[in-house]
Amino acid sequence: MFGITMAASGDEFVAPGPNSFDFSKQALFHIGDIAVTKPMVQLLLGAVIVFGFFWIAFRRPQLVPGRMQFAGESAYGMVRNSIGRDIIGSHDFIKFVPYLVTIFFFLLINNVMASIPAIQFPTFSRASMAYALAALSWIIYNAVGIKKHGLLGYLKLQSVPSGVSPAMYPLLVPLEFFSNILVRPVTLALRLFANMFAGHLLMILFTTGGLFLLQYGGIGYVAGPAAWLLAIAIGFLELLVQFLQAYVFTLLNAMYISGALADEH
Numbered sequence: 001m002f003g004i005t006m007a008a009s010g011d012e013f014v015a016p017g018p019n020s021f022d023f024s025k026q027a028l029f030h031i032g033d034i035a036v037t038k039p040m041v042q043l044l045l046g047a048v049i050v051f052g053f054f055w056i057a058f059r060r061p062q063l064v065p066g067r068m069q070f071a072g073e074s075a076y077g078m079v080r081n082s083i084g085r086d087i088i089g090s091h092d093f094i095k096f097v098p099y100l101v102t103i104f105f106f107l108l109i110n111n112v113m114a115s116i117p118a119i120q121f122p123t124f125s126r127a128s129m130a131y132a133l134a135a136l137s138w139i140i141y142n143a144v145g146i147k148k149h150g151l152l153g154y155l156k157l158q159s160v161p162s163g164v165s166p167a168m169y170p171l172l173v174p175l176e177f178f179s180n181i182l183v184r185p186v187t188l189a190l191r192l193f194a195n196m197f198a199g200h201l202l203m204i205l206f207t208t209g210g211l212f213l214l215q216y217g218g219i220g221y222v223a224g225p226a227a228w229l230l231a232i233a234i235g236f237l238e239l240l241v242q243f244l245q246a247y248v249f250t251l252l253n254a255m256y257i258s259g260a261l262a263d264e265h
């Protein structure tokens with residue numbers, strides 16, 4: 001159900017861990033020599049859902065919107081106004097809105113898959129997928145900054161803080177370069193990956209642990225259902241985390257783009 005590999009041998013409970021997220025030996029099918037796994041299919045499914053929703057919502061726009069158009073406009077407007085315009089600014093934001101809308105709803109759909117029966121796996125609990133998405137963001141906001149300021153101007157903007165004595169440059173410039181250029185994609189991906197990984201790991205632990213306690217008997221007849229109640233509570237908490245992680249990832253993208261476009265650091 002959770003896409004995990006977990007076993008209990010005798011009276012010993014084998015706790016879930018990183019192996020529970022390994023699908024390398026559980027290919028759904030093969031395309032030539034390429035093994036297509038469940039997270040790969042979820043990425044494609046997430047993209048299809050996002051594209052399909054907005055295509056249906058806006059394929060025949062009306063002056064008085066129907067329900068689908070209204071839902072599409074509300075979803076688009078939330079990211080456009082509360083993230084794009086408010087963070088990047090009214091002068092430059094509009095050309096980045098399609099990217100921000102896409103990244104938010106693509107992340108949201110893939111995160112929510114952790115709570116959908118028969119799927120129940122958050123795609124970005126796989127570190128490689130989170131880092132790939134962060135790398136795309138890194139390319140975009142750095143390209144935006146280089147295009148506006150030039151390579152040297154952009155590096156100066158990101159590495160040399162304004163209003164600081166030149167005597168502090170030997171200390172601050174390497175730190176600023178490391179923080180703004182090198183570390184950002186790592187922290188961007190790590191935040192998303194760690195939250196999705198930890199939440200799903202807790203769900204596996206309380207669900208399978210509750211089953212083991214019931215099979216153990218005795219006090220397990222009480223502790224087992226209690227563990228399942230905790231799993232349900234964590235499941236509702238995860239719904240909030242899934243939304244927040246999509247929002248924070250998109251918000252940080254907008255902040256990085258805004259910083260790349262700014263004339264001062």
